[in-house]
Amino acid sequence: MPPGPGEVLSQRLLQAALAHLNDIIVITEAGHPDQGGLRIIYVNESFERRTGYAAHEVLGRKPSFLRGPKTSPAGEEFWLEIDINPIYAEDGKHTHLIAVERDIT
Numbered sequence: 298m299p300p301g302p303g304e305v306l307s308q309r310l311l312q313a314a315l316a317h318l319n320d321i322i323v324i325t326e327a328g329h330p331d332q333g334g335l336r337i338i339y340v341n342e343s344f345e346r347r348t349g350y351a352a353h354e355v356l357g358r359k360p361s362f363l364r365g366p367k368t369s370p371a372g373e374e375f376w377l378e379i380d381i382n383p384i385y386a387e388d389g390k391h392t393h394l395i396a397v398e399r400d401i402t
Contacts, residue, residue: 321340321343321347321348323395326392336359378399
């Protein structure tokens with residue numbers, strides 16, 4: 298069944314809101330990194346602006362490549378306050394992690 302008019306509007310509003318945030322949003326798959334988990338599946342435009350990486354450059358990668366000194370393409374250092382929350386499916390299975398990151402440089 299296709300989404301109703303209210304659902305389409307909500308999806309558009311959500312996409313616009315995420316695109317205009319100053320905070321960085323990163324969504325990863327859940328799972329242990331040694332077993333292929335924690336791969337990035339979404340970043341918002343704020344991520345691209347702050348890090349210098351385009352979404353297509355990071356999707357499918359583990360976020361650990363962003364840790365450490367001079368990890369932006371321009372070699373710029375910055376500090377982030379990070380809040381990470383798990384997302385669960387209806388059956389209680391841990392499926393994703395959502396990180397909200399704020400530049401505190």
